[in-house]
Amino acid sequence: MPVLKNVLGLDLGSHSIKAVELQQSFRGTSAAQLRSLPRADDEIPLPDLIRRFVQLHGLSAGHVVSALRADRISSRRLSFPFADRRRLDQAVAFEVEGDVAVEIDRVVVDWAIVGGDKTRAEVVAAIAPRAEVSELIETLRSAGCDPRTLEAEGFVLGNLAAAFDLPGAQLLVDL
Numbered sequence: 001m002p003v004l005k006n007v008l009g010l011d012l013g014s015h016s017i018k019a020v021e022l023q024q025s026f027r028g029t030s031a032a033q034l035r036s037l038p039r040a041d042d043e044i045p046l047p048d049l050i051r052r053f054v055q056l057h058g059l060s061a062g063h064v065v066s067a068l069r070a071d072r073i074s075s076r077r078l079s080f081p082f083a084d085r086r087r088l089d090q091a092v093a094f095e096v097e098g099d100v101a102v103e104i105d106r107v108v109v110d111w112a113i114v115g116g117d118k119t120r121a122e123v124v125a126a127i128a129p130r131a132e133v134s135e136l137i138e139t140l141r142s143a144g145c146d147p148r149t150l151e152a153e154g155f156v157l158g159n160l161a162a163a164f165d166l167p168g169a170q171l172l173v174d175l
Contacts, residue, residue: 047142
């Protein structure tokens with residue numbers, strides 16, 4: 001069975017680095033590896049520790065997904081009387097600008113439509129300090145794990161759940 005792609009999810013926790021390598025095939029997605037490494041040695045720079053961890057377990061770093069810490073992110077739920085994405089892009093930035101205590105160019109704003117219809121939109125916007133996002137990207141790049149996707153830590157499970165067919169009521173917990 002040919003493999004379409006592997007996705008490596010990296011959680012750079014304060015006490016350990018956790019990884020899940022998902023393997024995608026024509027039959028679906030499955031967990032190829034689940035790994036963890038305690039972050040006991042503070043003398044090793046984080047990019048070096050990540051690089052060693054990935055090499056030790058032969059993890060695929062071609063498609064890396066990671067998340068920015070939740071305490072570095074703010075989120076807002078916004079309602080708009082229109083659903084056009086171009087208009088929403090401008091409107092979300094305008095609405096968020098009034099809520100942040102720093103200049104808008106010092107933050108990264110991303111948003112997603114979570115409800116509404118053809119005439120209105122319910123949006124969740126995530127706001128993070130640009131310096132924090134840049135630092136995470138540079139840490140991962142220095143480790144040889146150029147990230148394709150950065151998530152907001154609290155949204156990861158919800159976004160991942162959409163990728164799997166989970167029948168019935170399910171509880172997904174990040175411990």
